[in-house]
Amino acid sequence: MDFTLTARQTHFRDRVRDFIAREIAPRDHDYHVEIERGDRWAPSTVIEALKPKARAAGLWNLFMPPAPAIDPVDDRFRFEGEQLTNLEYALCAEEMGRFHWASEVFNCSAPDTGNMEVLERYGTFEQKERWLRPLMHGEIRSAFLMTEPAVASSDATNIETSIRRDGDSYVINGRKWWSSGTGDPRCKIAIVMGKTDTEAKRHQQQSMILVPLDTPGVRIERMLGVYGYDHAPHGHGEVVLENVRVPADNLLLGEGRGxxxxxxxxxxxxxxxxxxxxxxxxxxxxxxxxxxxxxxxxxxxxxxxxxxxxxxxxxxxxxxxxxxxxxxxxxxxxxxxxxxxxxxxxxxxxxxxxxxxxxxxxxxxxxxxxxxxxxxxxxxxxxxxxxxxxxxxxxxxxxxxxxxxxxxxxxx
The missing domain is CATH 1.20.140.10 (Butyryl-CoA Dehydrogenase, subunit A, domain 3)
Structure with a gap:
């Protein structure tokens, strides 16, 4: 069993480590001062200033593993990133973990990483063009709405949010919380998990759908504290979805595939x-x-x-x-x-x-x-x-x- 890192693994780990030492560590104090004294829910100017440097250094979207062979039917969209393996990225992510805000500099922060993987793997070309492309370029942020306050969400079959088909639309009603990222004004899109068919088999009742946060009926009711910390400018919201109507094309993969x-x-x-x-x-x-x-x-x-x-x-x-x-x-x-x-x-x-x-x-x-x-x-x-x-x-x-x-x- 060989535990020696390959040249490629060492290459990316050391480049991330050096970038953090050179660019991020010296700005850590500035970041915290900005959050404490300025508009705490505005995007950090420190992070925004470092993103172009990381991208220019080829340290951008490191989280996405190599894609499978391009679909010969539709190869119009290509994800832009270094396509590290999970093992290669593990070494880089450990370096990012030394500063809680570092991962966003590399466009590698949650929940955007998971949402981008969902869109890359399951999204249509149109969904990718509208939402994945700006996420991939770091122009917007996103949220993932799954957990609900009224049920034990550790068993996701308990979720009660309704996603009901109505003509060419779906109408969504429910209440979510721990919706990480909803405090950021750049958060434009959410992936919402709910039930499209309560009569189907237990694990085929749920679906996921794309909901722009500016859709009528979406209301961020409050931001939740974590042991007294509000985690601005990211934050975790309690979100009410009241008769939220989105196009049927916003459904991901199909009904019952949640x-x-x-x-x-x-x-x-x-x-x-x-x-x-x-x-x-x-x-x-x-x-x-x-x-x-x-x-x-x-x-x-x-x-x-x-x-x-x-x-x-x-x-x-x-x-x-x-x-x-x-x-x-x-x-x-x-x-x-x-x-x-x-x-x-x-x-x-x-x-x-x-x-x-x-x-x-x-x-x-x-x-x-x-x-x-x-x-x-x-x-x-x-x-x-x-x-x-x-x-x-x-x-x-x-x-x-x-x-x-x-x-x-x-x-x-």
Whole structure:
């Protein structure tokens, strides 16, 4: 088993790492000052200034894996990006995870990445031209509306939003929340999951449809806080859809195909989150180690107290184990496909945020009062990563899949 990176893997990882060190790290303070003192819901001028540099450097749309052979019937649309494999992108995404806002600089931030993959894989030429092209160029942002406050959305068959055919249109009624990205004024399009046929088989009732956010009847009722953070200028909205009428052509793939699309979207999305999470963990262990070596307590450096030696050692071990599992999952997706890698994706989706949250908690403890303040990125990172234990399926759902696979291996 060879763990050596290929020349191409090293090439892209190092280019992203160098760009972050050269262009993003020096602007981190400017970014936070701008968000705190200006119009917090306006697009960041710091990010917007860096996007052309990333694009010119060939570090743009890195998330999209190589496309299958062009459809000979319709080859009019080509996605513009470097077409890295999942494994190659994993190494780049880890570097992006060191700064929570870095991925947008490379046009690689959620939920746009998942939505672009959906449009690329399942969209018509017309849908791609209208929505994927501006997303691909970083001109607009998007949202994904699936979770609902009235039902346990961990079981997506529970969703109640209605998508009803009426002539040449669909009429949509429902309430969604945790609609990430809806606070951004550039958010122009949402992919909405709802039910088109409540009498069909359980997993064939749901469909996905494209809804422009300026459609009459779409109302962002409020922005939700995450442990006190509103995550401006991105944000997570509670959205009401009241008699929202869109053309029938806005439906993706066909009625009853919502679960099929969701599985195609969530697999890559889950692992992208995990890749960035490892980068966040690396940021946290660096800050923790530097803090422990710079402070004294009870007559010696805090770093020399055995409890902190144990915590630092455990953190490094956990990061390395988690990275290996993440890279294994990415490699399986490349070699055997997303479906074959479902178990590995489930395992890393549970492991990565759990690992990083413990590490961040220790890093906060090492910083004392400073750790819970805005003077380090640790508290905000903890709040953001804590949501990953819900996002793209809660831990319990993934653990259930892992356990059932294990029972299947050892059953009669």
């Amino acid at each position: 679960f099929e699309i969701a599985q195609g979207r969530l697999g890559p999305g889950r692992i992208h989150h995990c890749m960035r999470t490892i980068g966040t963990a690396e940021m946290a262990i660096e800050l923790m180690a530097k803090r422990l070596m710079s402070r004294t307590a009870f007559g010696k450096r805090i770093a020399d107290h055995s409890i902190w030696e144990q915590r630092i050692a455990r953190a490094r071990i956990d990061i390395e184990m988690t990275r290996l599992l993440c890279l294994k999952a990415a490699d399986m997706m490349d070699r055997a496909g997303n479906k074959a890698a479902q178990l590995e994706i489930a395992m890393i989706k549970v492991q990565a945020p759990t690992m990083a949250l413990q590490l961040l908690d220790d890093a906060i403890q090492a910083h004392g009062g400073m750790g819970v303040s805005q003077d380090t990125p640790l508290a905000a990172a903890w709040a953001g990563l804590r949501t990953l234990r819900f996002a793209d399926g809660p831990d319990e759902v993934h653990n259930r899949a892992i356990a059932r696979a294990e029972f299947g291996r050892h059953g009669a």
